[in-house]
Amino acid sequence: MHKKETLEQLAESRSTFLQALEGLSEAQITQVPVEGIWTIKDLLAHLASWENSCLVPLRAYAAGGAFTPEAIPDHNAWN
Numbered sequence: 001m002h003k004k005e006t007l008e009q010l011a012e013s014r015s016t017f018l019q020a021l022e023g024l025s026e027a028q029i030t031q032v033p034v035e036g037i038w039t040i041k042d043l044l045a046h047l048a049s050w051e052n053s054c055l056v057p058l059r060a061y062a063a064g065g066a067f068t069p070e071a072i073p074d075h076n077a078w079n
Contacts, residue, residue, distance in 0.1 A: 007062060046079065 021044075029040040038046070053070045061067040072078050 003061065003064075010058075 024040070029044070031039065033039050033042075035043060053072070057067050057069050
């Protein structure tokens with residue numbers, strides 16, 4: 001996939017994701033777990049953490065550099 005297509009796909013995915021969350025109440029995002037023991041709010045925090053770890057490499061990629069993700073030796077512990 002080319003850079004432009006990758007960035008467009010990321011933008012489209014973000015838009016779809018935000019639309020899915022629109023209108024959810026605090027009660028809905030903290031209610032009964034939706035994945036194992038995780039609530040929607042837990043999943044959002046998890047996604048935000050991973051997104052934050054990708055931010056620097058994505059900025060470098062958007063500026064024309066290589067996408068070099070952060071080295072995380074133990075993904076399970078990090079999660």
